[in-house]
Structures are given as C-alpha cells and as structure tokens.
Amino acid sequence: MMPPTVRVVASTELEDLLPPLVELLRESVHGGASLGFLPPLTPHEARRYWLSLGTELRGGSRLLFAAYVADRLVGSGQLALPSWPTARHRAELNKVMVATALRGHGIGRRLLQAIHDRAWQRGRSLLLLNARRGDPAEAFYNRLGYRKVGVIPGYAVGAAGETYDNVAMYRVLRPEGDAGAGSLDGQS
Numbered sequence: 001m002m003p004p005t006v007r008v009v010a011s012t013e014l015e016d017l018l019p020p021l022v023e024l025l026r027e028s029v030h031g032g033a034s035l036g037f038l039p040p041l042t043p044h045e046a047r048r049y050w051l052s053l054g055t056e057l058r059g060g061s062r063l064l065f066a067a068y069v070a071d072r073l074v075g076s077g078q079l080a081l082p083s084w085p086t087a088r089h090r091a092e093l094n095k096v097m098v099a100t101a102l103r104g105h106g107i108g109r110r111l112l113q114a115i116h117d118r119a120w121q122r123g124r125s126l127l128l129l130n131a132r133r134g135d136p137a138e139a140f141y142n143r144l145g146y147r148k149v150g151v152i153p154g155y156a157v158g159a160a161g162e163t164y165d166n167v168a169m170y171r172v173l174r175p176e177g178d179a180g181a182g183s184l185d186g187q188s
Contacts, residue, residue, distance in 0.1 A: 002069055004107045006114035009064040011057035014050065017066065020073035022046040028097040034132035035095050038159045053078075063118060067098070067111045074099040075107045079115050081122060090126040091119050096137075112144055113184050116173060125173045132156065133165035144184050146171045 009017060022043055029041040037045070056062035061083060067075030077096035082088070093115060098107045119127060131138040133151055142148070146169040155166030 004067045004069050004110045006067045006111050009066050021050050031100050067107050074102050075111050077111050091124040093129040120173050127171045129169050131167050133167045138167050141169055
C-alpha cells in the first residue's frame with residue numbers, strides 16, 4: 001500500500017468532496033464509531049452534516065483534514081480552533097475517522113501528525129478530544145500520547161437506548177527541538 005498523504009481541505013473544495021466524505025462518515029457510523037450519529041445514517045443526513053461545516057471552514061475556526069491513499073479519500077479529521085482570548089492556545093479534535101478496511105495501516109497516525117503539525121503552526125499547544133470509553137479510539141489516542149482527564153458516565157446514547165461513558169483526553173504539544181511540535185514518535 002502506498003503511504004497516505006494528508007492535506008487540509010479548502011472550504012471551496014467541500015462540495016466536490018461530499019460523495020467520499022458522506023460515504024466515509026456513513027461507513028464509520030454503521031461500523032460502530034462514536035461520532036455523534038446513530039445508525040442507520042442516511043446519505044442526506046451525512047451530506048447535511050458536512051455542509052454544515054462550511055461557515056466555520058470559511059471563517060477559519062475549523063480545519064478539515066483529508067487523508068488519501070493514491071487518489072482515494074480514506075480518512076478525515078477536524079481541528080476546531082476557538083478564538084476566545086483565553087483559548088487561543090488550545091484546539092479540539094473532532095470526528096477523526098479512517099476507512100474500516102484500512103485501519104491499522106498508519107493512516108490515523110499520519111492524520112493525527114498532520115493535525116498536530118497544523119495546530120502547532122496555528123499557535124495551539126494543547127489539544128483536547130473526547131472518545132467513547134473502552135472503544136479502540138481510546139486506546140489509539142492513548143498510544144499517541146493523549147492522557148485521560150476523566151470519565152463522564154452515560155454521556156452518549158446508543159441505537160437501542162443503551163448509554164456509553166465518555167473519556168475526555170488531552171495532549172500537550174511540545175516546542176521544536178523537544179521531540180518535535182506534535183511528534184508522535186517521542187510523545188511525553
């Protein structure tokens with residue numbers, strides 16, 4: 001397999017990327033990912049979600065990342081950049097996903113490295129995220145240096161009415177020369 005490439009999606013590209021983004025989101029949700037949606041997720045609902053990001057993408061308060069293998073979109077993630085004076089040093093990761101068949105091939109790691117690098121370039125040194133407790137995502141983020149802050153019991157509701165706990169996590173990005181800005185090789 002070719003190594004994945006990751007790039008930031010310009011707001012003007014969003015409409016053109018809707019078909020693969022819709023499919024990636026639907027596949028992830030139908031595969032059990034905790035992304036704020038319940039299965040079955042219709043193409044219309046998924047499309048509406050992606051289009052809802054337009055204002056934030058145009059305004060620069062959210063960055064959308066796309067991971068590709070060859071010319072195929074196989075992963076995505078977002079970086080929300082708060083603009084409040086007390087929050088300009090931090091950002092939040094949202095809706096990080098990789099195509100089911102390609103998980104375990106370094107795409108998620110490459111995606112997170114690109115997100116870390118861009119966060120650092122934007123002056124963000126503290127990254128926050130939420131994951132469903134016990135999910136593979138929690139272990140993935142833990143391996144990449146994210147630390148658990150705490151657990152919120154019953155945070156999300158599943159398709160059958162069951163509840164899931166949420167794990168709040170964070171990672172401090174280091175300055176250049178200290179294992180790289182957001183390096184995933186020498187995390188603290």
